[in-house]
Amino acid sequence: MNQTTSKLYQIRKNTSFRAIMNHGQKWITPGFIIFKAPCTHLQELHKGEGQDIFKGIVASKKVGNAVKRNRAKRRLREIMRLSLLENEYQEFNIQGHAIVLIARQKVFDMPFEKLKSDLKWALKKLNKPKTESL
Numbered sequence: 001m002n003q004t005t006s007k008l009y010q011i012r013k014n015t016s017f018r019a020i021m022n023h024g025q026k027w028i029t030p031g032f033i034i035f036k037a038p039c040t041h042l043q044e045l046h047k048g049e050g051q052d053i054f055k056g057i058v059a060s061k062k063v064g065n066a067v068k069r070n071r072a073k074r075r076l077r078e079i080m081r082l083s084l085l086e087n088e089y090q091e092f093n094i095q096g097h098a099i100v101l102i103a104r105q106k107v108f109d110m111p112f113e114k115l116k117s118d119l120k121w122a123l124k125k126l127n128k129p130k131t132e133s134l
Contacts, residue, residue: 008084011056011098020056020100025126029118031110032076033102036094036126054098055080063103072103079116083123092123 011017024037039054057076059069080101084094107115 007052008081009052009054011054011100016054016098017056017058017100020098024098024100027122027125029122030104031107031115031118032104034119034122034126035098035100035102036123037098039096039098051095053084053094053096055084056098056100057103058100059103063105063107068108069103072107075107075112075115076101076103079112079119083116083119092120092127094123 011020020035020037024035027034027036039052057073057080059072059076061069063069063072080099084099101119110118
């Protein structure tokens with residue numbers, strides 16, 4: 001059985017964040033907003049065989065002061081690490097994609113397991129093909 005391992009890379013450039021938000025799919029949960037985009041839109045991120053996953057986390061001043069923003073980013077970073085690298089991502093087709101999470105106010109009030117299940121639920125929703133509406 002040939003199993004490819006994916007690596008999780010950090011998105012650092014503002015232009016990359018903007019490209020993902022402009023070209024990607026979006027889903028809103030109570031604790032965060034998630035964007036998913038293929039790395040073909042991001043020339044500086046497209047490396048290797050297309051099996052890698054790129055992640056970015058944003059917490060604006062709407063979330064709170066610096067201490068609260070850092071806490072929100074730590075929580076979101078950990079749910080991404082646990083969910084995306086524990087082979088739970090295979091069913092959601094995120095290899096070769098970039099994922100951006102934007103923290104919302106409720107990220108502090110929600111239990112950690114609820115945030116993790118929301119990420120899994122949002123990735124499942126983003127994996128479905130879009131239907132044409134009239």
